[in-house]
Amino acid sequence: MKKLVFICFLIVQLTPLIHAQQAQKSGITISGTVREAGKKTPIAYATVILRDKADDQMIDGTTTDDDGHFELHSEHGDFYVELSFMGYLTKKITDFEINGSKLNLGDILFEEDSKTLDEVVIQGERSRTEFQLDKRVFNVGQDISSTGASALDILNNIPSVSVNIEGQISLRGSQGVRILINGKPSVLASEQGNIMGTITADMIERIEVITNPSAKFEAEGTSGIINIVLKREGEKNLNGSVTLNTGMPNNHSLGISLNKRTDKLNLFTQVGVGYRTFPRHNETLSKDLSSNTELHTLSDRDFNEEFYNLILGTDYRINNSTVVSLSGQFAYEKETTDSKNDYTLKNPEGTVADAWSRKEDSYADNPKWQGEFQVKKDFDESGDHSLLASATGAFFRKDQVSDFQNRTILGDRPDALQKLNTDYKEGIYTFKLDYTRPFSEYYELETGTQYVINGVSNDYAVFDRQEGEWIPDPNFTNVFVFDQDVLGLYSTVSREKDKWGAKLGLRFEYTALDTRLEDTGEKNRKRYGDFFPTAHTSYKFSDNYSLQAGYSARIFRPGLWELNPFFALQDNFNIYTGNPNLTPEYTDSYEVTSIYHLDKVSFNLGLYQRITTDVIEEVVTVEDNVSIRKPDNVGRSRTTGAEFNSKYTPWDWATIDVDVNYNAFSRKGSYNEQSFGFSGDRWTSRAMAKFKLPVNFDFEAAWNYESAYETLQLDILENYYLDLGLRKKLLKGKAVMNLSVRDVFASRKYRSVSSGQGLEFNRLGMSGRFFTFGISYGIGKGDAMEFSGQKRF
Incomplete structure (x- = not known):
């Protein structure tokens, strides 16, 4: 409450200064x-x-x-x-x-400078980062290792951001990141939408990393916001690119991106089709200490997908001050999954008591639709004084059928057939109104509102074959309905002049959540409202040195997957279930960052701290060799860290990027009346070297390392991997051939171990190396791009 009073007091005090500055303008x-x-x-x-x-x-x-x-x-x-x-x-x-x-x-x-045109093409291909008052902006270039890359792969090359082998996005080592597309929630960026599976490198203009968001943004996301801005504008006349990719495992795609622009009208379209395969190998060992029995599982899984993606959009300038935008997207995925799981159960004497296998054949259709209507009204020539209204609707559906066959190899366990049906539907509707008003050359007011409606229905059913009939299993069958509305109101006041800038803001959000299980009639109803103050400042000591500082209050609301008790059944011995009784996480986030620009090197050093209450974390229990994962609120955590990013160009033909992040954390909490307090540390690093070779060849190598760290019950072991890329430019840069190898040594593995509470648990997961070859050609003044839509699981 003290923070809220302080923010309101400063805003009130700034108001007369704003009007005074307006009067002094000359x-x-x-x-x-x-x-x-x-x-x-x-x-x-x-x-x-x-x-x-x-x-x-x-x-x-x-x-x-x-x-x-x-x-x-x-x-x-x-x-x-x-x-x-x-x-x-x-x-x-x-x-x-x-x-x-x-x-x-x-x-x-x-007029074009023909002498430097070739150099311009080279410079334009490099991704680069720039700093603004409350965010860092990563302008996406054509890094070689991004050949055939998706948005997830691009994110994995951005300082502070990491994507693990499961496709989970972390910011400074913490999950709970809010992903936005063009500043708005999108089905493309949702977990059930396969995490941006059809957003590709050539679609992305820039990515904004906001570790301490201002009040203008939703308060959702404990560790910050990542905003993916897609390309819309282009040169006049027809411009674009055509790209063809192939790879191993299967990664075959054709992508076309086109843009037609006139003085009043801008038309853009992107089309992608392809087929890809994602292999996966898992090994698990769970030991029940009470019975001294062990269950070993070996799993090999191939996920295959056909994808079709179409984006159509237009911007129409009604007059010099008003622009109307209309866009739509349709994406369709056909998925098949083939897997085999081998199980071995050992008795207390260490001999094999039972052995059996489980085969899976799954088929799914995933259609996605999204539409957006936007109107922007500028009240001055600069466009700084403006009103922006937008409405976005998105719909996603997953219709999946999975057939399982259990076959006994040793023991008296009967052979069995099992079927899983999923009918998932989600609609998200977002309405926004943003008003920006500069009161002078240096002061600016932002205010607005947002209303988000999210409705989900997940019909999940498991059937067992008994005496020639399919009988539903009531332990895994139900319809879960999730309805959540969030209303937000915000205002910010900012001042930027010469060396010093500051932004103060306050946001209020009211949440209405209703969930229910239709088969059992269980309901959960929650209503709550929260204030979220923010503060940002920056000071420029010289052209080479700047300092930034920020504070924001954040929230993480449990979503469908955290709340739904009926979620996933890979097999009868590895089960994930949600928790309808979860409460939101609340985080206070502080940071200070210094930015240096020298002759051949630029780097920044940041310190940060996050204090989170009602932390949500998965808890693993084992009962009769069945591993059950369930999220719960487990206490309070404090994370303190330091981050270092650097770009060094020792010669014109070489560039080296280094990113190091270290944090120490502590947890105080309990679960089932037992203390789960612990402390530890974690660090990650990335080094990327780029070299320009003779005859228009470019070479790139990226090394990643993630240290071991501890969670509530698990010890996550270290992880490291190397990516390589080679590019050849043709036809004065209008055409590009690329070869990339991700995870060269197949060393990118997820390994976790745990012990205590009557169980021991070990898990290993890996996907192996990926090879991709692509060729792209630019149309008009469009650049040669890479396109694939590859995604990670």
Whole structure:
């Protein structure tokens, strides 16, 4: 409550300053539009600098918007304008006539610099990170190891972000990350949507990593937000790329990305089709200490998928101040799964008492739809004063049938047949209204509201074959209905001037949750409202050194998979069940980050701390050799860490990126009246080296290491792996051939062990190495891209 009062007090105190600053605004406003000389195409993100004629010092600076427009300010008229953009000749404008307090330079035409064009292509392919007041922005290039890559693979190359072999996303070593697509929740980024399986490298423009989100964003996600921004804009006329990939295991795909843009209309489409296979090997050992029996399991599983993906969208500029956007996506996946599990049960004397096998044949259809309507109204030429309204609807369905056959090899266990049916449906509807108002050159107000409706129905049924009939098993059969509505209201006030900037915000969210089991009539109803204050600041000591600091309050609401008691049955000895009685996690997150830019090296060093109450963690129990995993609220945790990221370019042909993250954590809590408090530490590191070779070859190597760490009951062992990539440019960069190898030594393994509470448990999981070869060709001014839609499990 003290934090809330403090935030409100500061916002009230800033209000008169905002109006005072507005009254003091004076001087000269310089504006213009940057265009390409040939086709008069607007050039977005060109650099525009206002310099003093006397000493060439920078007075003001900006970049052009999507329409090539810019606006600068100066207190006196003794200046000149310098404009630059990669691949074009730099322009200086020194002769002009000032009319009162305004100077309109009109259209400024850029000509291509043919001498540096090849260098521009090289530079444009590198992914790069830039820092903003409350987030880090990773602009996606064409890193070689991203050949045939999905959004998950791109995320795994971003500092602070890691994706394990199970496809779980972590930020600074913690899960509970909120994934957004274009700033909004999306079925593409949901777990039941196979975690962005059809979002690919060539679709992504940038990824925003927000470890301490401002109040503008939803409070969901304890360790932060990752916002994936998809490409929409392009050069005028027809532009795009065509990509063909093949690989082992099966990874065959064809992707087409096209964009047609005019002065008022922008049309874009992306089409992808393909077939892929994901092998998986698991080994588990569970020992019941009370009976001294052991169950060994060996599992080999091939997941096969056909996928079809279509995106259509348009942006229409009604006038200079209003843009309407409409887009839709349809994705369809046909899945088949073939697996074989071999079981060996040993008695207390250590001899084999029973042995049997279990075969699985599964088939599933996964259709997905999504549509979005958006209107943006600009109240000034810069677009900073604006109103944005949007409505998004997404629907996902999974219709799956699995047949299991148990065959006895040793012992008197009878042969058995089992069937699993899943009919899953989910709809998500999001309505947003965002208003941004600059009160002066340095102060800005953001306010808005959001309403999210999430409805799920999961019809899950397990049948056993008995006397020629399929009999439902009541222990694993039910219909779980999940309905959750979240209403959010927020306001932020920010100030950015010269060296210092700050942003203060407050968000309120009200949650209405209803769940029920239709077969048994069990219901769970929860209503709660929370305030989430945020604060961010930055200070620029020099052009080479800056400091950032931030605080945010976060929440993690248990979702369908955590609450649903009827979720998954891989076999009768490995069961996951949800917990309808879970309560949300609440986190206070603090961080300070320093950013350095030197001649050949840039790096940042950050310190952070997260304090979480009502921590949700899986608890494993073993009963009669049946391993049951169930989430529960287990206490309070504190995580304190340090993060180091660096990019070093010793020579023009070599670049080295290093990312190291260390954190120490402690847990206080209990489960079933027994203490589960513990402490430990964990660190991860990534080193990536890129080399430019003769004859337009590029080579890349990326080494990843994750240390061992401890959870509530498990010891997770260390993990390490190497990815390699080789690229050859053809036709002056319009065509690209790529070869990549992921997990070269097949060393990326998930290994966990545990003991205590009457059980011992060991697990090993691995997928092996992947080879991919791709060739891509750019259409118009489109760049050659990589496309595959590969995903991880």
